[in-house]
Amino acid sequence: MTPAVRCDNILPPGRRCNAPMREGMDGIGRVIWTCERCVARAAGRCWQCGKPRQNRSEAAAYCRPCKLKREKVSQRRSAMTPEQVRKKREIDRKRRQKPGYQAYNTEHKRAWMAAHPEKFAEYAEKARLRWHQKRADPGWWEAQKARNRARYAERMAEKRAAQSLDKTSADPSFNGAGQPPAQP
Numbered sequence: 001m002t003p004a005v006r007c008d009n010i011l012p013p014g015r016r017c018n019a020p021m022r023e024g025m026d027g028i029g030r031v032i033w034t035c036e037r038c039v040a041r042a043a044g045r046c047w048q049c050g051k052p053r054q055n056r057s058e059a060a061a062y063c064r065p066c067k068l069k070r071e072k073v074s075q076r077r078s079a080m081t082p083e084q085v086r087k088k089r090e091i092d093r094k095r096r097q098k099p100g101y102q103a104y105n106t107e108h109k110r111a112w113m114a115a116h117p118e119k120f121a122e123y124a125e126k127a128r129l130r131w132h133q134k135r136a137d138p139g140w141w142e143a144q145k146a147r148n149r150a151r152y153a154e155r156m157a158e159k160r161a162a163q164s165l166d167k168t169s170a171d172p173s174f175n176g177a178g179q180p181p182a183q184p
Contacts, residue, residue: 007035
């Protein structure tokens with residue numbers, strides 16, 4: 001088995017592309033290697049799905065939905081403890097080992113959609129309307145920002161409380177009242 005050939009192009013932030021390259025032939029029969037990521041980047045397309053990127057700068061790699069999805073995954077991964085990471089990897093490994101697991105799920109979803117077209121259309125329409133109502137209502141966005149700010153404030157308060165507990169439990173002179181113990 002031949003090792004994968006990787007792209008050596010340097011991207012604008014100063015990192016290598018490092019995407020796998022595809023082997024092909026040009027019009028006169030010569031073997032050529034192309035990097036799909038570099039081709040997509042030059043065409044102003046998302047690396048993940050091929051849709052036009054929202055930001056047309058050279059450094060941009062993904063469209064907005066793909067970028068948000070990658071950021072969510074990254075945030076979720078960074079919030080996990082090492083034990084959670086180990087368990088998740090084990091579960092994923094077992095799931096991947098099952099033959100036809102992904103094909104079964106896809107087949108099952110398609111069968112359900114074919115058997116219930118009216119329900120599927122209803123769900124899709126509700127989701128579409130909900131999204132457009134949110135976008136059209138500036139009050140919803142302000143309320144969402146307020147909810148996010150409150151959630152952030154709660155998390156930061158919990159974090160500060162945990163940090164203060166760590167500091168006080170590590171300090172042997174701390175007596176719980178905020179004062180060092182009296183000297184005999």
